[in-house]
Amino acid sequence: MNFIVLRAYDNYIYAHIRMGMLQAAGINCHLRDELTVTTDPLLSPALGGIKIMVEASQALEADQLLRETENNG
Numbered sequence: 001m002n003f004i005v006l007r008a009y010d011n012y013i014y015a016h017i018r019m020g021m022l023q024a025a026g027i028n029c030h031l032r033d034e035l036t037v038t039t040d041p042l043l044s045p046a047l048g049g050i051k052i053m054v055e056a057s058q059a060l061e062a063d064q065l066l067r068e069t070e071n072n073g
Contacts, residue, residue: 008049028055
């Protein structure tokens with residue numbers, strides 16, 4: 001499986017909400033750097049935040065779902 005970064009968040013709550021939404025839609029995804037950023041938030045800028053990793057073959061569908069959510073509030 002080939003995973004790519006779809007989005008990055010500074011807040012683990014937002015990252016988990018978005019990941020849960022994607023997983024509920026059947027998209028294979030996980031979070032990267034969650035533990036490090038949650039443990040030491042000052043490292044977030046250096047690491048690029050908590051990243052949602054999505055299987056490359058599902059990236060377009062996942063991006064569309066996230067865009068719809070972001071546009072609706």
